[in-house]
Amino acid sequence: MPSTAGQVIRCRAAVAWEAGKPLVIEEVEVAPPQAMEVRLKILYTSLCHTDVYFWEAKGQTPMFPRIFGHEAGGIVESVGEGVTELKPGDHVLPVFTGECKECAHCKSEESNMCDLLRINTDRGVMIGDGQSRFSINGKPIYHFVGTSTFSEYTVSHVGSVAKINPLAPLDKVCILSCGISTGLGATLNVAKPKRFNGGSIRIGSSWPCCARIAGASRIIGVDLNPKRFNEAKKFGITEFVNPKDHDKPVQEVIIEMTSGGVDRSIECTGNVNAMISAFECVRDGWGVAVLVGVPHKDAEFKTHPMNLLNERTLKGTFFGNYKPRSDLPSVVEMYMNKELEVEKFITHQVPLSEINKAFEYMLEGDGLRCIISMDE
Known part of the structure; x- marks a missing residue:
């Protein structure tokens, strides 16, 4: 098979031309990777709520x-000039944030907020030269969070690409490059429920398995969509609260349920009231x-200062405090060792040509993750 290295590749991609309008399958040109960049052949991708949020441009x-x-x-x-950690044929997961391994954040054990590669939703070009690697008939097409995986080929900075076990099924572990890893890390690395040997967690009903892995004995799911409640039982949710079912703020309901409040709480929707x-x-x-979750x-965010003075702690996280290149391979190994359930999150699968169905499933609240097969 002839090498395509150094050449422009023409391939299919799902292009969003306007906010909220259906994506269009187009033939795009994907330029070769430049210094410290890699070009990837995407085999499977998934639709995350963050994609929908920015597609809607709200x-x-x-x-x-x-x-x-x-x-x-x-x-x-x-691979481009200067890339030594990756080579053609490596199995990888691209990640929306990165790890340069050189800045103070990357060298710190307490942070994954890389100075160079942390998430930037307003940047639609590559960091190195400020240009896009995508085009249609000479017209540049913007990138998204350094990944743009709704294309059969894409270009990413090497620091935003994690090399993984080649035996791991990409149609499953692809969803570890954002959602599940974020939930797992938010629970294990940031909330750290291991400190209290069981206990109660209030969590968005998409990630209860992460709380179960952490050892929580009481997991309260909060969601406005009653369709998700029965599904979430499979992941370990022990109780459910739908804010629509109550005439008082949901925080008051949970405080009453738990005789004072939960030990840990994880919020993943981005809704500021939540x-x-x-x-x-x-x-x-x-x-x-x-x-x-990413807010508007x-x-x-408004709360009474006494909530803090009463020794409650408020934290935020991107990607669950995982460093993509250093930590994500071990999350994949958790799946390979059957310590992490992934299949239960996958509720639909469509070919790239039907990618708009994935958006419909997400907008209707039907299911959790839809896998998009790029070669169908």
């Missing part, structure tokens, strides 16, 4: 045309709330 600076997608698995096709309720439902003295750019 509360963000609109940037179109754009190729979305950031949960994916693929194979390295070629963030506030997640914080205000934790127990004083040792309760910890972790914010994971104009959102304001």
Whole structure:
């Protein structure tokens, strides 16, 4: 098979031309990787709520045309100058944030907020030269969070690509490049429920298995969509609360249920009111709330200062405090060792040509993750 290294590759991609409009399958040109970049052949990608959020352009600076997608698995096709850790044929997961391994954050054991490669939703070009690697008939197409995996080929900075076990099934572990790893890390690395030997967690009903792995004995799912409750039982949810079913703030409901509040709370929707309720439902003295979801750019978090003075802790996290290159391979190994359930999250699968169905499933609240097969 002839090498495509150094050449422009023409392939299919799902392009968003306008906010909220169906994606269009186009033939795009994908330029070769430049210094410290890699070009990937994406085999499987998944739709995450963050893709939908920015596709709708509600509360963000609109940037179109754009190729979305950031949960994916693929194979390295070629590498740019200076790339030594990866080679063609390596199995990888691209990640929306990165790890340069040189900055103060990357060298710290307490942070994954890489100075160079931390998530930037307003940047639609490559860091190295400020140019896009995608085009259609000479017209540049914007990137999304350094990944743009709704394309059969994409280009990423090497620091945002994690090399993984080649035996791991990419159609499964692709969803570890964002959602599940974020939930797992938010629970294990940030909320740290292991400190209290069981206990109660309030959590978005997509990630209860992460709380179960951490040893929580009481896991309360909070969701507005009753369809998700029965599904979430498979992951370990022990109780459910739908805020619509109550005439008082949901934080008050949970405090009453738990005789004072939960030990840990994880909020993953990005809705600021849900963030506030997640914080205000934790127990004083040792309760910890972790914010994971991305809020509206104009959102304001308001709570009474006494909630903090009463020794409640509020934390935030991107990607569960995991460093992509250093830590993500071990998360994949958790799946390979049957310590982490992934298949239960996958509720649909469609070919790239039907990618808009994945958006329909997400918008209708039907299922958790839809895998998009790039070669069908």
